[in-house]
Amino acid sequence: MHDEVKEYYGKVLQSSEDLKTDACCTTEEMPDHLKQAMSKIHTEVASRYYGCGLVRPQQLQGMRILDLGCGSGRDCYVLSQLVGEDGFVMGVDMTDEQLDIANAYIDYHTEAFDYKKPNIAFKKGYIERLDELNLEDNSFDIIVSNCVINLSPDKESVLKEAYRVLKPGGELYFSDVYSDRRVPAELVKDPVLYGECLSGALYWNDFQNLAKKCGFLDPRLVEDRPLGIENKQVEALIGHINFYSATYRLFKLDDLEAACEDYGQSVVYKGSIAHHPQFFNLDKHHAIERGRHFSVCGNTWQMLKESRFCEHFEFYGDMNKHFGIFPGCGSDIPFTKSISSDDSSVGGGCC
Ligand SMILES: C[S@@+](CC[C@H](N)C(=O)[O-])C[C@H]1O[C@@H](n2cnc3c(N)ncnc32)[C@H](O)[C@@H]1O
Structure with a gap:
């Protein structure tokens, strides 16, 4: 699955125009201060945005943020502005072509944000294995992720690793795709359905139970929208499964009931x-x-x-x-x- 996904995001897709469904798109209205932050993002970074929601929790000044599956870095560069020069943002992704673009514009954005030095770094790696990147326990205030966890073949490891590296009281605030029933195994094998962030999606109740098993005891839904599948071929394959883009916030708090x-x-x-x-x-x-x-x-x-x-x-x-x-x-x-x-x-x- 990792290789197929790398192929999809590294070679098949060149920009968000190439997507076949609106699963990896964001339709939410943006508040003015975010529009302003977005306007400073380089067009090449922005053109390879494949997220499905707005991953902008409140109160970010000075925070250390980790972005799981950062792609070409659009969310990271927006967050880099919101945390300010004293904060820090790290993006992790496994696909070279995505990271090449993210890395190519570090200096450009440092200058555009009027920072003396970059407050951002990108690492190549797997979000299931953050330990291989030497990311320490309790080391991030917030973790974000945008339309990525559905692509992981081992979602339990992703959530457990996120829990491990979050500080107590920190949160995983992320947008992803979910289904209203379990997706049949034969659809999970379809590289386009999988790459388009549909057939790897978790059935929402399986997700909530998995989150609890991994230590996130009270998942909170922030916003959601049904996905419009306007491609006839894709529609025929998925039948009556309904898909949603949803943003959840999961606090790392051991005493939740x-x-x-x-x-x-x-x-x-x-x-x-x-x-x-x-x-x-x-x-x-x-x-x-x-x-x-x-x-x-x-x-x-x-x-x-x-x-x-x-x-x-x-x-x-x-x-x-x-x-x-x-x-x-x-x-x-x-x-x-x-x-x-x-x-x-x-x-x-x-x-
Ligand atoms: C749909 S794109 C979203 C990218 C980015 N979050 C955005 O909003 O533009 C999915 C990204 O996740 C990365 N990805 C998928 N599975 C991954 C994994 N297991 N480990 C690291 N990166 C992964 C892909 O390489 C791709 O860049």
């Missing part, structure tokens, strides 16, 4: 995170308004208190008295389209 439990706690957002003056969106179910008491379960409390977000919240309560299960933290079926729907007219523009 298996379910959201109610301890009568609440938080108040101070509105102090740059570019997020009115709301802090933890995930799809938590838009926390500035200055307003917001009831939270014990897990959400920990995600805010034991992470880089702590200083931006006031915390009320503790975990001494239990009031039962917390209502409404998430839903069993995470994605927006009903899995029993026959409607194939899902949206999704391209790139």
Whole structure:
């Protein structure tokens, strides 16, 4: 699988124009400060972008970030601006052609961002084997990844390695493709379906269980969209499987509970995170308004208190008295389209 994927991203695809589906495209509206950061990215780097979501968590100043499957480096160069000169971004990818482009523009971007020295580095390697790159335990604040983990033949190792190198309280914030049912083995063998980030996709419930097994005890869905498969051949092959692009955030917090439990706690957002003056969106179910008491379960409390977000919240309560299960933290079926729907007219523009 590794060789087929290298061939696909190194030789078959030359730019996002060559994609056959919109799986590896991003359609989300970008806020102005991100548009500004994007405008500084060299066109050759941007033209080989194959991501499926926006991997821009809040509060990045000074952070050490690792990008799994960085490709030609578009996300890394945007993040390089958001972490500032004191932060650091490392991209890992296995495909020479992608890394050649990423590396070719380090000096260009250092100058464009007005930095004295680069705050970015790219390494060639496999995301299943970060130990071979000497990446140490507890060494990154945040890990991002954009449309890559579905391509890995060993997703469990990827998640376990991510957990190992994340600092406690850090998070894996990543966009990827998921399916609403398990993809049959014969489709996984199809090099185009696999290369286009479809047939390697995990069924969402298998993903959530795998994430928990690897230590990420309460996966939080940030956003999702159904993929529009507009290629007739691809559509015929995949039949009634529905695919989604989704962004999850997985916190490395050992004390999270298996379910959201109610301890009568609440938080108040101070509105102090740059570019997020009115709301802090933890995930799809938590838009926390500035200055307003917001009831939270014990897990959400920990995600805010034991992470880089702590200083931006006031915390009320503790975990001494239990009031039962917390209502409404998430839903069993995470994605927006009903899995029993026959409607194939899902949206999704391209790139
Ligand atoms: C769909 S592209 C996404 C690239 C990049 N994240 C972006 O948004 O443009 C997938 C990338 O992941 C890399 N990749 C896939 N599997 C990998 C693995 N097991 N180890 C390292 N890189 C991998 C490929 O070489 C390719 O560059």
